[in-house]
Amino acid sequence: MASHIVGYPRMGPKRELKFALESFWDKKSSAEDLQKVAADLRSSIWKQMSDAGIKYIPSNAFSYYDQVLDATSMLGAVPPRYGWSGGEIGFDTYFSMARGNASVPAMEMTKWFDTNYHFIVPELGPDVNFSYASHKAVDEYKEAKALGVNTVPVLIGPVSYLLLSKPAKGVEKTFSLLSLLPKILPIYKEVISELKAAGASWIQFDEPTLVLDLDSHKLQAFTAAYDDLESTLSGLNVLIETYFADLTAEAYKTLIGLKGVTAYGLDLVRGAQTLDLVKSNFPKGKFLFAGVVDGRNIWANDLAASLSTLKELEAVVGKENLVVSTSCSLLHTAVDLVNETKLDDEIKSWLAFAAQKVVEVNALAKALAGQKDEAFFSANAAAQASRKSSPRVTNEAVQKAAAALKGSDHRRATNVSARLDAQQKKLDLPILPTTTIGSFPQTLELRRVRREFKANKISEDDYIKAIKEEIKKVVDLQEELDIDVLVHGEPERNDMVEYFGEQLSGFAFTVNGWVQSYGSRCVKPPIIYGDVSRPKPMTVFWSSTAQSMTARPMKGMLTGPVTILNWSFVRNDQPRFETCYQIALAIKDEVEDLEKAGINVIQIDEAALREGLPLRKSEHAFYLKWAVHSFRITNCGVQDTTQIHTHMCYSNFNDIIHSIIDMDADVITIENSRSDEKLLSVFREGVKYGAGIGPGVYDIHSPRIPSTEEIADRINKMLAVLETNILWVNPDCGLKTRKYAEVKPALNNMVAAAKLLRTQLASAK
Numbered sequence: 001m002a003s004h005i006v007g008y009p010r011m012g013p014k015r016e017l018k019f020a021l022e023s024f025w026d027k028k029s030s031a032e033d034l035q036k037v038a039a040d041l042r043s044s045i046w047k048q049m050s051d052a053g054i055k056y057i058p059s060n061a062f063s064y065y066d067q068v069l070d071a072t073s074m075l076g077a078v079p080p081r082y083g084w085s086g087g088e089i090g091f092d093t094y095f096s097m098a099r100g101n102a103s104v105p106a107m108e109m110t111k112w113f114d115t116n117y118h119f120i121v122p123e124l125g126p127d128v129n130f131s132y133a134s135h136k137a138v139d140e141y142k143e144a145k146a147l148g149v150n151t152v153p154v155l156i157g158p159v160s161y162l163l164l165s166k167p168a169k170g171v172e173k174t175f176s177l178l179s180l181l182p183k184i185l186p187i188y189k190e191v192i193s194e195l196k197a198a199g200a201s202w203i204q205f206d207e208p209t210l211v212l213d214l215d216s217h218k219l220q221a222f223t224a225a226y227d228d229l230e231s232t233l234s235g236l237n238v239l240i241e242t243y244f245a246d247l248t249a250e251a252y253k254t255l256i257g258l259k260g261v262t263a264y265g266l267d268l269v270r271g272a273q274t275l276d277l278v279k280s281n282f283p284k285g286k287f288l289f290a291g292v293v294d295g296r297n298i299w300a301n302d303l304a305a306s307l308s309t310l311k312e313l314e315a316v317v318g319k320e321n322l323v324v325s326t327s328c329s330l331l332h333t334a335v336d337l338v339n340e341t342k343l344d345d346e347i348k349s350w351l352a353f354a355a356q357k358v359v360e361v362n363a364l365a366k367a368l369a370g371q372k373d374e375a376f377f378s379a380n381a382a383a384q385a386s387r388k389s390s391p392r393v394t395n396e397a398v399q400k401a402a403a404a405l406k407g408s409d410h411r412r413a414t415n416v417s418a419r420l421d422a423q424q425k426k427l428d429l430p431i432l433p434t435t436t437i438g439s440f441p442q443t444l445e446l447r448r449v450r451r452e453f454k455a456n457k458i459s460e461d462d463y464i465k466a467i468k469e470e471i472k473k474v475v476d477l478q479e480e481l482d483i484d485v486l487v488h489g490e491p492e493r494n495d496m497v498e499y500f501g502e503q504l505s506g507f508a509f510t511v512n513g514w515v516q517s518y519g520s521r522c523v524k525p526p527i528i529y530g531d532v533s534r535p536k537p538m539t540v541f542w543s544s545t546a547q548s549m550t551a552r553p554m555k556g557m558l559t560g561p562v563t564i565l566n567w568s569f570v571r572n573d574q575p576r577f578e579t580c581y582q583i584a585l586a587i588k589d590e591v592e593d594l595e596k597a598g599i600n601v602i603q604i605d606e607a608a609l610r611e612g613l614p615l616r617k618s619e620h621a622f623y624l625k626w627a628v629h630s631f632r633i634t635n636c637g638v639q640d641t642t643q644i645h646t647h648m649c650y651s652n653f654n655d656i657i658h659s660i661i662d663m664d665a666d667v668i669t670i671e672n673s674r675s676d677e678k679l680l681s682v683f684r685e686g687v688k689y690g691a692g693i694g695p696g697v698y699d700i701h702s703p704r705i706p707s708t709e710e711i712a713d714r715i716n717k718m719l720a721v722l723e724t725n726i727l728w729v730n731p732d733c734g735l736k737t738r739k740y741a742e743v744k745p746a747l748n749n750m751v752a753a754a755k756l757l758r759t760q761l762a763s764a765k
Contacts, residue, residue: 001319001324001365002056002365003362004055004152004265004324004325005325005361006325007154007295007330008045008049008330009334009354009515010041010061011335011522012044013339013512014512015512015522016037016040017037017038017041018514018521020033020034020037021034025099025520031091034091038062039143045062046147049358050149052358052359052362054358054361054362056202056289056323056325057151057152058152058204059153060136060137060141061154061329061331064094065120066118067156068122068164070134070136071155071156071161072097072120072122074134074137074187074191076089076129076132078093078097078133079123079168082096082097088135098120100703104704106699106702106704107121107122108123109121109701113615114244114612114615115296116515116517117516117518118517118518119518121164121166122161123168124180125167125170125171126171126175135194137153138194138198140153141195141200142198145198150199151200152200152202153195153202154204154205154241155204157240158184158188158205158229159209159218159222162180163209163212164209178221181221182228185228185229188232192229192232195236201237202239203237203239204239204241204265205241206241206243207222210242210247211243211246211251211267213617214251219250219254223254223259226259230260233260238260238261238263239287239289240258240265241289242266242267242271243265243267243270243271243295244615245267245616246274247266256283262286263286263287263288264286264287268292269293269327270296271327275312278313279312279313287317287321287323288321288322288323289325290310290313291326291328292309292325293306293326293364295327296327297570298333298353298513299351299571299572300349300383301364303360303376304381306364307367307377310324319368323365324362324364324365326357330354332515333353334354334510334513334514334524334525335354335355335513336353336356336512337353337356339511339512340511340512340513343509346386346390347508349379349383349386393529393571394530394531398531398533402578410636411632411664412638412640416690416691419640419643420666422641423666432727432754432757433484433754434485434728434750435486435555435729435730436478436730437487437603437669437731437732438487438490438496438557438603438605439487439490439496439735440474440487440491440743441735441739442736443740446470446491449466450463450492467491467492470489470491471542471545471549474487474491475489475546475554477744479550481748482755483751485553485601486546486555487546487555488542488543488546488554496563496605497525497564497567497568498525500538500564501528501568503538504532504583504586505531505532506528506529506530506533506582507532507568509527510527518701523567525567525568526568527569528579531582532579532583532586537593539556539558539590539594540556540594543557543594544598547598547599553600554601555645556591556599556602556603557605558587558602558634559605560587560609561583561584561587561633562608562612562631563608564583567608577627577630580626581633583630587634588633588634591604591634591635592637592638595638595639601642602642602643603644603645604646604665606646606647607647609648609660624659628659631663631665643666643667644666645666645692646668647670647733648660648668648670649732649733653670654681666692667692668691668693668694669695670693670694670696671695671732672695672696672732673697680718683721692726694727694728694729695718696730697711697729697750698714698732700731700734700735700737701733703739705745706746707749709753712753712757715729715754715757730750731747731750
């Protein structure tokens with residue numbers, strides 16, 4: 001019985017790639033140094049899977065930034081602004097597309113389906129001259145082969161690539177991206193031919209868009225694409241991989257009808273209903289790559305349940321045609337549980353990171369082949385039973401409080417217009433008030449202080465003194481820049497979710513449980529294993545300290561319940577909405593304590609609300625109902641004069657704008673600049689927004705510093721569709737990933753632009 005891994009984490013067990021990338025970007029190391037780190041990581045990953053007994057090992061799943069950007073490079077689809085003149089795409093062009101450079105902005109970045117991974121959105125149009133411009137897929141296949149590992153090269157499928165793209169600036173929004181299929185398929189044919197010549201016997205096309213709600217025209221594109229590729233693919237075994245949700249009956253019919261295809265990869269964790277489609281109609285002689293090991297969470301697989309499912313499938317597809325696989329790439333989980341030295345043994349026994357999931361996949365394959373490791377299965381069953389019965393998982397008081405939420409929609413008593421009037425009387429802000437999103441640069445010195453405090457190398461008094469000094473520096477800088485509503489810069493926080501999780505019950509934390517979010521940016525999601533509550537105030541001390549340093553309004557900074565949920569590894573033994581309501585009650589306690597401490601502006605970030613939206617439209621309404629309700633729970637008890645902000649970033653919000661309005665926040669700051677201001681289109685189309693709103697005026701994920709004129713131009717575009725009295729001026733997102741040398745001039749230009757517009761508006765009256 002064979003085994004397969006869809007994809008694997010790239011950063012390395014100790015984030016080796018992250019540090020190599022940042023050293024290269026800072027010009028502290030060479031391209032050769034970066035390539036050496038990457039090659040060592042790839043070699044280690046291939047060896048690990050080979051040693052574990054995995055038969056179908058992926059190559060070209062590694063990326064220096066993003067797999068969709070890799071596909072863009074392969075196709076030579078470089079936007080003209082990057083000045084690429086042909087030939088093999090090098091790091092300069094590649095990283096300019098990803099991050100921007102001193103003269104041009106980066107390409108848009110958005111969420112990969114409903115995960116916290118981000119991809120670089122291709123910009124396409126009728127005039128793009130596609131060419132084979134990156135041989136990475138072939139080079140990595142050859143690299144693995146030279147190491148004695150025969151891999152399955154992975155490519156983003158041609159139809160999914162186009163469906164994940166957008167019309168380039170200046171191209172009609174109605175332009176059919178699928179009309180480019182005949183232009184990109186010749187490049188795919190070149191790649192396939194080179195892989196065949198290099199000795200590849202299998203190839204994997206990731207076509208995850210098949211799980212979306214696709215009309216017949218889009219489904220037909222898959223049929224057309226693989227019809228065209230059929231002769232080139234002859235002699236290869238072809239796997240079409242789907243993940244993250246069920247396939248509709250129409251999509252499944254399209255998938256199993258594709259020409260030249262040998263095998264189908266299905267997510268049977270998040271796509272459990274697809275099982276019924278397989279059982280009712282599976283093509284004879286084809287392979288099923290059954291994704292029964294969860295690639296998106298860290299809970300140990302219930303091996304007995306998975307084995308039972310696999311045996312059912314074996315009866316349908318045949319013993320020789322069933323391959324045990326992960327549900328999706330392991331990119332979305334942490335790397336190796338072996339590196340966790342601080343998790344207690346009980347919780348650790350409940351978990352499986354990427355390395356452990358590889359072992360689980362192979363153990364299931366061997367069990368199906370009649371070589372069941374009884375000791376391994378027995379230990380797994382004991383861990384499953386321990387988790388179900390552990391008293392640390394359940395808190396009756398929390399469950400009772402969450403159950404009592406039913407029957408109320410938890411809206412504030414006064415409408416937003418009246419609240420804004422009351423808040424303005426108290427805060428006395430100018431028109432176009434300026435603010436930032438929360439975090440300021442996390443310097444090496446600041447990271448050292450936090451690290452040494454955690455390691456007990458400095459006292460609590462010394463730690464508090466150092467953090468207070470950092471807050472004072474950030475407050476003074478904002479006053480010097482003349483920003484209207486201040487933040488304390490979050491120097492005490494390494495991560496916006498981890499910080500809160502550490503102070504809430506029901507959470508566990510890892511030392512090296514890092515997961516890639518984008519580029520070199522990694523996050524360490526907390527693990528929600530039990531009922532959630534807040535034992536004591538979490539942010540009141542630092543927010544009060546910061547407010548005491550200035551007469552200007554100081555925002556209290558919190559992470560919202562939906563974002564904490566979506567950016568954590570969540571327990572899978574109860575519905576997600578129940579866990580979210582528990583978190584909402586904990587944040588509600590914190591909001592009310594901040595208000596009592598004299599904090600008049602409180603920001604409750606819901607950066608990940610859109611990210612959690614199910615991929616199926618039929619499931620949207622239920623999710624949005626409980627997600628929006630959870631946010632309202634957090635602040636339903638505050639006074640009219642307390643201004644509630646929220647923040648959202650790096651997703652497409654236009655399709656949920658009415659739910660955003662229903663959150664009933666007083667002010668929302670929202671990413672806008674990196675996505676070509678497409679957020680503004682919803683207001684041009686007539687949506688009325690009565691609360692305060694701050695669409696981001698510059699992209700903080702690029703080192704580029706925007707000019708005053710550029711920012712003023714953005715503000716003017718906003719004023720064309722939004723009322724002057726509700727518009728705020730702010731960056732796209734928090735500033736923690738930037739350097740002060742970039743932040744100071746960018747914020748200075750932002751404030752100057754706001755003042756310029758205030759003067760122009762005053763003189764126009």
